[in-house]
Amino acid sequence: MKTRYDLHCNIAQTLNIIGDRWTLLILHELLTGKTYFNDIKINLPGLSANLLSERLKTLEESGLVNSELYSAHPPRYSYSLTEKGKALETVFNSMIIWGSEHLQPCYKEIVDPETNERVEIGYYSKKSGKRVNTIRIQPIETK
Template identity: 40%
Template sequence: MPPAPRTRRSYDQYCAAARALDAVGDRWTLLIVRELLVGPRRYTDLHADLPGVSTDVLASRLKDMEREGLTTRRRLPPPSAAYVYELTDRGRELLPVLRALADWGAPALEERGPTDAVRAHWFALPLLRGLAGLGAEGVVGVCLDEGEFHVRVGGDGVSYGDGPAPETPDALLALDAETCVAVGRGALTVAEGVRAGRIEVTGEGVLAKALRAG
């Protein structure tokens, strides 16, 4: 006999915050959003970049998120037969929520625990704070020892993606994770990091010059 469908718990409160937590307050849900903000991901990719989540919980959360209108699932065109999950417009509206959480949580990154997993693109959210207000727009490629990610700044807002940018970036940042965390916490600007020899900026365009100037 198949198991009964999971019943979503609700706070049963006529409150915007409570309704939001009804949709995204379960453990792992917002971290799945974090992963999907980089773009469509296969189930195996999500599982690999969410160390500690069980396959059952991940599958359950993805179903819940689809039911809440936060994600969709689609099949990739031939020759691939894989399905990918991606955020809907409603799901992408959670970016400012994740950014606020990252800003609030950045001070807790002062020390990395011995069992802490790490992925390069996890540094994108706190780094967005340090790249805001530059007065220039474009794509910034970020190179850490842990890997690469890219960030789009200016224009209609900010977004980020895992790995190298699909187009030639307007500027490249090379730095270590500790420096990236310092920029994300607001303890160091990119320009200060450049002057201290902790950050290397490559590029000669407006965005690269803005990064050097701070």
């Protein structure tokens, strides 16, 4: 992983892993079930095969993606998200919700399948499980 941001910040360190051009879109393709190189490439017009290969390798090195050889001659791989990679689904959902509120035109929205009403993101205490109405971002003291 190349370090672009040498900052002690969760956002900066996350961007060091997923902040390159096309990376989020590649992850989104994997999240929606595209597992083969050519399927990902077809769904992302403008992304070169070399760049897709490079990004997949970097994502694998970062522990977000697994690859599995399914054809030896020529070598072909299928790709899947690790648990760490799947955990990014909330990030994508947040971006979809933001887009549904702020983009014109809007392409997607997230709804409750029972009522078809839009949903919102909420914060919950990991300890109690209760919804938290206000949050505070604070530094973690390192030793």
